[in-house]
Amino acid sequence: MPREFKRSDRVADALQRSLANFIRTEIRDPRVGMVNVNSVSVNRDMANAKVYVTVVGAETDEEAEASVAILNKASGYLRNLIAKDLMLRMTPKLQFFYDFTAVHGQQLSSLIDQAVAEDNAHHSDDSGKEE
Template sequence: MPKEFSRIDRIGDQIQRELAQMIQRDIKDPRLGMVTINAVKVSRDMGYADIYVSLLTTEDLTEDSPQVQDSLAVLRKASGFLRGQLGRAMKLRMVPHLRFHFDSLPGKSRRIDSLIDEAVGRKPAVDRSDDTESEG
């Protein structure tokens, strides 16, 4: 019977929690927007950790947006510092190299949601008015 979470998954979860705090607390660059870490995928040999981030804004952003490019540049420049801080915080013998990527999934999901609303409307999937009349 397999384990629920492998060691790599647990390390990825801990890296996600620690990085979220470090980015908020330690990086003071004004070019860095409100960054959310959506996922961390650690390679099997723990050589690399791919960190997927999104930015909290009211507009839909793509990988090519200047705001996204600036934030990714700041994070990539600070990756050595963040890696050192992770090593001290997590007490790992080998800390993976951090690779930051923009996660466009939240924008795509908002777009799909708006398309569904446009096609179907905002009515509920199940009409509850029939259920209340039959109960009484």
């Protein structure tokens, strides 16, 4: 019977939980702000992990990229904490990336809401002219 989940997927889930906790509790730099760890992908050889994050409350992409740069500088410290927490044979090197999908999703949602509102206004104008 084949396995349902690969080891790299299980390690990625454990890394995501640990990183979310350690970023919240151990990173004291106020420039980082509130960070959501959206996903983690680990290579098959468990050497590297890509961590995709969003920064809550960042008004510009530059602020979010600055937070990601700080996290990349603290990646060695976070890796050390994770090694103690998860007791893996080899702890992956962490590389943080800003995840634009949430921002783009909000922009698309607002565009759809705007289009629906304009369509409703257009239909209400048409029904008023016929009467």
